[in-house]
Amino acid sequence: MTARSEFEFSVKLSIGQFVPGSSLLHMLDPRVKIVVCVMLIVSAVLVGRIFAVTLLFVLVVSVLVGTGVGAGLAFRALRPVAPFLAVLAVIQMFAIPQLRENAVIVWEWRFLHMTDRSIVSGVLLIGRFAVIVMALHLFSVTTSTNQLIHGVEQLVRPLEKIGVPAHELAMVVHISLRFLPILLFETEKLMMAQASRGADFGKGRGVRRLRRLFPLFVPMFLISLRHAEAIAESMESRCYTGGRGRTSRLRPRLKRADYLAIGAFIAADGAILAANYLFSEAVWGSRALCIL
Amino acid sequence: MRNHKDALLAIEGVYHSYLPGTPFERRSLDGVDLSVYEKETVGIIGPSGSGKTTLLFHCNGLLRPQRGTVRAFGIPIGEPGAELRDIRRRVGCVFQSPEDQVFERYVGDDIAFGPRNMGLAVETVRERVRGALATVGYPFSFKDRLTSRLSLGEKRRVAIAGVLAMDPRLLLLDEPTAGLDPEARRDLFEIIDRFKRRSGRAVLMVSHRMEEIAELSDRIYVLVRGRVVLQGTARGVFSRPDLLSENGLSLPAPAQTVRLLQERGIPVRSGACSVQEAADTIEELFRDRT
Amino acid sequence: MNEKVRKIVIAGVMGAISVFLGATHLGFIPWFAGAALTVMHVPVIIGAVLEGPVVGAVIGLIFGAFSLIQGAIAPTGPADVWFVNPLVSILPRLCIGPVAWLVFRAGKKLKEGQLFIISGFIGVAVNVFIWSLSQKLGGFESDAVMVFTVGVSCVAAVTVSCLLLFWQYKKSSELFPYAVSAIAGSMTNTALVLSSLGAYKFIPWQLIGTIALFNGLPEAVMAAILTVVVVATWSGIESKRKGSSV
Numbered sequence: 140m141t142a143r144s145e146f147e148f149s150v151k152l153s154i155g156q157f158v159p160g161s162s163l164l165h166m167l168d169p170r171v172k173i174v175v176c177v178m179l180i181v182s183a184v185l186v187g188r189i190f191a192v193t194l195l196f197v198l199v200v201s202v203l204v205g206t207g208v209g210a211g212l213a214f215r216a217l218r219p220v221a222p223f224l225a226v227l228a229v230i231q232m233f234a235i236p237q238l239r240e241n242a243v244i245v246w247e248w249r250f251l252h253m254t255d256r257s258i259v260s261g262v263l264l265i266g267r268f269a270v271i272v273m274a275l276h277l278f279s280v281t282t283s284t285n286q287l288i289h290g291v292e293q294l295v296r297p298l299e300k301i302g303v304p305a306h307e308l309a310m311v312v313h314i315s316l317r318f319l320p321i322l323l324f325e326t327e328k329l330m331m332a333q334a335s336r337g338a339d340f341g342k343g344r345g346v347r348r349l350r351r352l353f354p355l356f357v358p359m360f361l362i363s364l365r366h367a368e369a370i371a372e373s374m375e376s377r378c379y380t381g382g383r384g385r386t387s388r389l390r391p392r393l394k395r396a397d398y399l400a401i402g403a404f405i406a407a408d409g410a411i412l413a414a415n416y417l418f419s420e421a422v423w424g425s426r427a428l429c430i431l
Numbered sequence: 432m433r434n435h436k437d438a439l440l441a442i443e444g445v446y447h448s449y450l451p452g453t454p455f456e457r458r459s460l461d462g463v464d465l466s467v468y469e470k471e472t473v474g475i476i477g478p479s480g481s482g483k484t485t486l487l488f489h490c491n492g493l494l495r496p497q498r499g500t501v502r503a504f505g506i507p508i509g510e511p512g513a514e515l516r517d518i519r520r521r522v523g524c525v526f527q528s529p530e531d532q533v534f535e536r537y538v539g540d541d542i543a544f545g546p547r548n549m550g551l552a553v554e555t556v557r558e559r560v561r562g563a564l565a566t567v568g569y570p571f572s573f574k575d576r577l578t579s580r581l582s583l584g585e586k587r588r589v590a591i592a593g594v595l596a597m598d599p600r601l602l603l604l605d606e607p608t609a610g611l612d613p614e615a616r617r618d619l620f621e622i623i624d625r626f627k628r629r630s631g632r633a634v635l636m637v638s639h640r641m642e643e644i645a646e647l648s649d650r651i652y653v654l655v656r657g658r659v660v661l662q663g664t665a666r667g668v669f670s671r672p673d674l675l676s677e678n679g680l681s682l683p684a685p686a687q688t689v690r691l692l693q694e695r696g697i698p699v700r701s702g703a704c705s706v707q708e709a710a711d712t713i714e715e716l717f718r719d720r721t
Numbered sequence: 722m723n724e725k726v727r728k729i730v731i732a733g734v735m736g737a738i739s740v741f742l743g744a745t746h747l748g749f750i751p752w753f754a755g756a757a758l759t760v761m762h763v764p765v766i767i768g769a770v771l772e773g774p775v776v777g778a779v780i781g782l783i784f785g786a787f788s789l790i791q792g793a794i795a796p797t798g799p800a801d802v803w804f805v806n807p808l809v810s811i812l813p814r815l816c817i818g819p820v821a822w823l824v825f826r827a828g829k830k831l832k833e834g835q836l837f838i839i840s841g842f843i844g845v846a847v848n849v850f851i852w853s854l855s856q857k858l859g860g861f862e863s864d865a866v867m868v869f870t871v872g873v874s875c876v877a878a879v880t881v882s883c884l885l886l887f888w889q890y891k892k893s894s895e896l897f898p899y900a901v902s903a904i905a906g907s908m909t910n911t912a913l914v915l916s917s918l919g920a921y922k923f924i925p926w927q928l929i930g931t932i933a934l935f936n937g938l939p940e941a942v943m944a945a946i947l948t949v950v951v952v953a954t955w956s957g958i959e960s961k962r963k964g965s966s967v
Binding site for chain 1: 723727730733735738740747751758763767783789793801802803807808923943950954955
């Protein structure tokens with residue numbers, strides 16, 4: 140028990156922490172990892188078949204095992220999500236009325252029902268989320284925030300030609316991440332100062348709680364705006380004028396391993412997506428296969 | 432020695448460490464004893480990181496002691512279920528750069544935040560605001576000023592008024608003069624003075640400006656790495672320059688002047704803490720000569 | 722001060738507030754029946770009205786991306802997990818800022834009376850949108866209860882926004898556009914998130930009207946008040962009373 144717990148947030152902010160290491164994934168160029176991660180998320184959303192989502196899952200796990208990060212880490216990532224996923228899947232499988240229309244009913248009791256469509260959608264839900272969670276996790280655990288920001292900036296740089304301010308976007312993310320600890324410190328201080336003036340941040344709900352939190356939210360915004368002015372001023376006094384003509388100390392180059400990794404991944408992911416669309420009901424005309 | 436039971440605030444053997452049980456554990460208070468009596472101004476000095484602010488946070492229950500006891504107005508703070516809101520009403524705390532916490536659009540509403548939290552009637556709240564504004568040296572009409580148009584010094588006075596409006600008997604001040612110009616600092620001393628003029632009030636203040644601690648405090652505690660290494664009257668504490676400099680603290684400028692004169696072989700009496708006292712002791716020299 | 726630098730910094734700082742409120746759960750205010758009101762979209766609105774639509778969209782992107790990551794890595798309830806889908810978490814949030822800014826711009830040009838009517842229409846439009854969408858996809862035409870709920874939500878939306886605006890009007894007409902744009906921004910968030918949840922069949926359409934009423938409305942009111950208070954204090958806009966309430 141910490142004596143400070145009443146006003147302490149630090150503990151709650153450690154989400155998806157970067158763990159320094161020397162696995163293959165740590166070594167890869169951040170751009171490659173971003174592309175892989177985004178592709179995994181997009182394919183997980185697009186995929187509509189059980190076998191395809193299973194293959195995606197196998198793909199993520201094999202990436203983790205193959206690069207020496209270890210699958211244990213990824214399964215640990217799934218643990219906090221698992222109970223919620225289970226609840227959602229059960230609801231999806233038994234209680235969504237829309238999934239009952241044009242479906243083969245497997246089992247039924249009062250308002251509960253299980254159909255071929257509800258099974259598919261329940262399994263897909265679990266599979267999709269598992270893939271996305273693991274993809275995000277393998278990325279965040281092996282990539283430091285600096286690498287992330289540089290990677291994003293370089294990836295979006297080609298878009299500068301059509302007017303997307305890549306460098307500026309990266310700078311925004313950078314400031315956000317750097318400002319979080321300041322905000323944390325300021326909020327702790329605010330809460331303590333207001334507690335000294337008789338404010339009570341205890342439980343309570345609805346309007347009552349809102350009235351307690353308002354005097355906290357308002358100065359939180361004001362302090363941040365004030366900080367923002369100071370940051371902007373100090374950036375300007377160091378002659379910051381945006382991305383144009385700015386050079387970088389770190390200029391990562393894509394190595395052969397990076398090309399190999401991204402090539403192999405795109406091939407595997409593309410094959411899964413293609414299979415997903417090829418083995419559709421329209422092609423095979425069979426309902427039984429469709430379930431898979 | 433005064434009876435310990437009369438103390439407004441009595442701290443005994445308080446330990447505190449941040450993030451206990453983790454690799455980042457850092458001890459900030461290591462068995463501190465401190466007491467504040469009625470009508471007193473007590474100063475705490477120490478190098479940065481010595482636990483001054485942490486100690487202050489124990490005085491009105493913002494932190495609970497991990498070991499040891501803290502009693503404010505006879506109420507033990509450490510125990511669960513202690514009426515902390517009641518204690519915080521009687522022990523007002525002005526934080527470092529308190530102007531950051533001014534959040535209402537108008538001065539009056541900000542000062543009224545504390546009294547309103549206490550559930551006072553509208554009339555009483557108005558009287559509290561009037562009184563607090565008077566103590567910090569502003570007319571009642573100042574309540575309608577926009578907080579976004581105030582200068583830093585004005586805002587700080589408003590923030591202090593916000594604490595004074597709770598009508599505390601013990602006022603805690605954390606680096607109250609940091610960032611103020613000499614004139615605003617003078618004004619602040621006057622505010623403290625006005626506050627103390629009312630019966631039974633006491634002040635506990637933390638600062639690393641030796642001059643103001645020396646000038647304002649009846650008693651001084653020197654805090655180094657979470658321990659009280661020296662305590663006593665200003666005169667007593669500042670007659671130990673060796674112990675102070677050992678811990679990275681300097682003497683107040685007047686005392687330093689006297690000390691430099693002594694080192695050059697001029698027989699000045701030591702113990703001067705304020706400019707006035709230093710002037711007096713130096714004058715003594717000339718008077719003896721003539 | 723250089724416009725661009727200030728825009729970058731304000732976007733970053735407001736994005737941080739949004740993330741902070743989400744990560745510490747300070748931004749979730751327990752409401753009734755286990756539901757919670759959120760204020761994480763308020764930094765988006767404030768950023769948009771202070772610095773324009775692009776800044777608003779960027780803050781929205783940060784807000785959305787964070788709720789996606791939080792849903793994937795540290796969810797605190799089944800509802801968080803829905804947000805792992807970028808169409809639920811990111812797309813709706815991108816729209817909050819630009820909508821709030823557009824309404825703000827329009828609001829500055831119009832007179833109060835006109836705004837009064839328009840804001841009413843926004844309330845109706847958003848709710849009719851949800852209503853018609855739910856009718857189309859949910860197929861509960863026969864369900865009189867649902868029609869009633871959605872109808873009530875329309876009426877309540879108009880009443881509350883009118884009341885709020887009236888209150889604001891009495892305080893200061895300068896703050897009028899801020900309140901309206903905050904309501905519009907907040908309702909954009911509610912409407913788009915709920916309809917994407919509905920489209921993915923995470924929530925039955927029958928429930929969506931109720932949620933829009935019981936969560937969306939108070940959230941909009943809250944966003945409006947918070948935005949107005951912050952902007953007024955920040956830029957020193959006087960209230961009609963020109964003085965404190967003491």
